[in-house]
Amino acid sequence: MKHLFILLSGIVFTHNTISQNLYSELFDNSSGITSGYGAWGANNYIRETPIEITDKGVITFYHPDISAAPKPTIFFISGWGQTYETYDRFFKFLASLGYPTVNIYNYNPGSITTSYQNSLDMMQYAATQYSNWIDTTKIGLMGHSYGGGSCIWLGKNIFDSDGLNWGSSERFIMMFAPWLSFLMEDIDLQNYPENVKLLILQSYDDFNSGGNPTYNTDPRALRAVYELIDIPDNEKDFITLYSDNDAAHEYIYNGHTYSYIANHYVSYTNLIDAYNNPYDALDVYASNRLAHALIDYVFEGNTAAKEVALGNGSAVQIDMSIMPDLSVTDYYITNRPESDFEYKCSENTEGSWGDPDIWKLQDYCEDADGNGVIDNLSNKDYVTTSFTIYPVPSNDHITIRFPQNNQNIETIAIYDALGKLLYHSSIPETNSIDISQFETGTYTLKLYTKQSLGIQKFMVK
Numbered sequence: 257m258k259h260l261f262i263l264l265s266g267i268v269f270t271h272n273t274i275s276q277n278l279y280s281e282l283f284d285n286s287s288g289i290t291s292g293y294g295a296w297g298a299n300n301y302i303r304e305t306p307i308e309i310t311d312k313g314v315i316t317f318y319h320p321d322i323s324a325a326p327k328p329t330i331f332f333i334s335g336w337g338q339t340y341e342t343y344d345r346f347f348k349f350l351a352s353l354g355y356p357t358v359n360i361y362n363y364n365p366g367s368i369t370t371s372y373q374n375s376l377d378m379m380q381y382a383a384t385q386y387s388n389w390i391d392t393t394k395i396g397l398m399g400h401s402y403g404g405g406s407c408i409w410l411g412k413n414i415f416d417s418d419g420l421n422w423g424s425s426e427r428f429i430m431m432f433a434p435w436l437s438f439l440m441e442d443i444d445l446q447n448y449p450e451n452v453k454l455l456i457l458q459s460y461d462d463f464n465s466g467g468n469p470t471y472n473t474d475p476r477a478l479r480a481v482y483e484l485i486d487i488p489d490n491e492k493d494f495i496t497l498y499s500d501n502d503a504a505h506e507y508i509y510n511g512h513t514y515s516y517i518a519n520h521y522v523s524y525t526n527l528i529d530a531y532n533n534p535y536d537a538l539d540v541y542a543s544n545r546l547a548h549a550l551i552d553y554v555f556e557g558n559t560a561a562k563e564v565a566l567g568n569g570s571a572v573q574i575d576m577s578i579m580p581d582l583s584v585t586d587y588y589i590t591n592r593p594e595s596d597f598e599y600k601c602s603e604n605t606e607g608s609w610g611d612p613d614i615w616k617l618q619d620y621c622e623d624a625d626g627n628g629v630i631d632n633l634s635n636k637d638y639v640t641t642s643f644t645i646y647p648v649p650s651n652d653h654i655t656i657r658f659p660q661n662n663q664n665i666e667t668i669a670i671y672d673a674l675g676k677l678l679y680h681s682s683i684p685e686t687n688s689i690d691i692s693q694f695e696t697g698t699y700t701l702k703l704y705t706k707q708s709l710g711i712q713k714f715m716v717k
Contacts (some may be wrong), residue, residue, distance in 0.1 A: 278521075283535055295548075303318050312362070312378055314363075328391055330356070330551070331342060332360065333406050338392075339361050353551065360375050365402050375406060382522075396430065397411055404430040404432050430546075431455070435598055436477050439616070445481065452487055453550065458496050472520065473599045481557055494584070495546070495576065495586055516536065516579055549564035580680060601710070603619055643656055644712070645701060654691055667703075668681045673699070
């Protein structure tokens with residue numbers, strides 16, 4: 257077992273009982289999800305008084321308002337500087353389903369090696385402190401941003417049979433808009449603990465406080481982890497969440513007009529997040545629904561739940577109600593060059609964040625031809641597929657003549673000359689696309705199957 261250094265301050269063991277929250281709190285005037293995956297559970301919840309661990313961070317524990325008994329438990333690692341209040345409604349949702357939830361907040365996430373170990377120490381302390389609630393044989397590990405990236409290292413340490421061996425019965429990892437997964441080498445990923453289920457939820461758009469697009473973590477880095485990790489393809493999924501730019505779906509809150517933006521701060525937001533986006537149906541469908549289904553599949557053995565959480569693009573998995581469908585693929589491709597991203601997949605980060613060589617997968621990130629596909633993961637890279645577009649040029653509709661394997665098509669995407677996504681369809685039902693709103697110019701259409709990529713340019717007149 258890993259060493260554990262604990263200093264406690266300000267511990268109070270009282271708690272508050274809070275009435276159950278439902279989706280009446282959504283600010284887009286939608287009803288949320290009233291039944292099935294994503295609907296609030298029957299339990300009221302309790303949030304225990306947070307426990308501060310000197311020089312490490314804060315533990316906040318949520319549980320259903322029922323008699324204490326060991327139950328499958330979720331550990332959630334906060335994003336950089338995001339305290340439990342940021343995710344409060346999500347934790348309450350999980351507790352309403354009957355699952356104890358532990359939030360781990362780090363004081364100094366920038367010191368990666370130290371903060372990763374601090375998270376591990378605090379997780380072990382919480383398991384001891386709340387042993388009357390936590391069943392360490394059934395463990396779910398979740399995290400956002402910095403915390404999402406740390407889940408891979410933490411999973412290696414808590415799940416490994418030579419370590420804590422938590423989750424010996426059932427275990428999963430769910431990563432929300434993850435940052436780089438530091439301190440992991442290819443050999444670590446290729447010898448990952450057994451029986452882990454993995455779900456990555458990546459936001460397509462990342463907006464700063466001024467509303468301008470920014471590009472933070474190169475998704476090739478996520479792909480390197482996803483491809484190298486030794487988890488069967490049918491027990492993991494890579495999901496991309498897109499913004500909904502349809503003006504018909506905008507809503508007004510507090511005098512301001514909002515749309516469903518899939519930025520870095522989606523899928524968990526508490527009321528108004530750092531970028532003034534209210535808690536709305538995008539959070540419900542993209543986060544609560546998928547998390548609920550993954551928990552039900554892993555902890556309760558419900559195979560129908562797997563079709564929602566790890567459905568490999570099944571209709572029930574990608575359906576987001578009025579919003580754009582989720583994009584699900586085992587072979588994620590970015591349309592942007594590495595130079596667009598602040599944290600590059602192939603960049604040697606030795607000396608960054610006060611740690612020597614913390615990003616250890618840069619050799620698995622080369623994309624020499626700039627097609628968005630990692631070159632040296634060739635056993636899983638796309639092969640070229642051909643198709644035709646007509647009429648070209650056009651001003652209202654284009655038609656795609658699919659290749660013979662069209663039944664395996666996963667995604668069609670259209671980008672403008674600057675690389676901005678204008679059209680996206682998962683598992684297309686038709687080969688005709690309305691482009692009447694496109695301005696005159698040249699566009700790129702990409703067609704993805706399970707293991708192939710086709711690219712064609714076309715003109716709009």
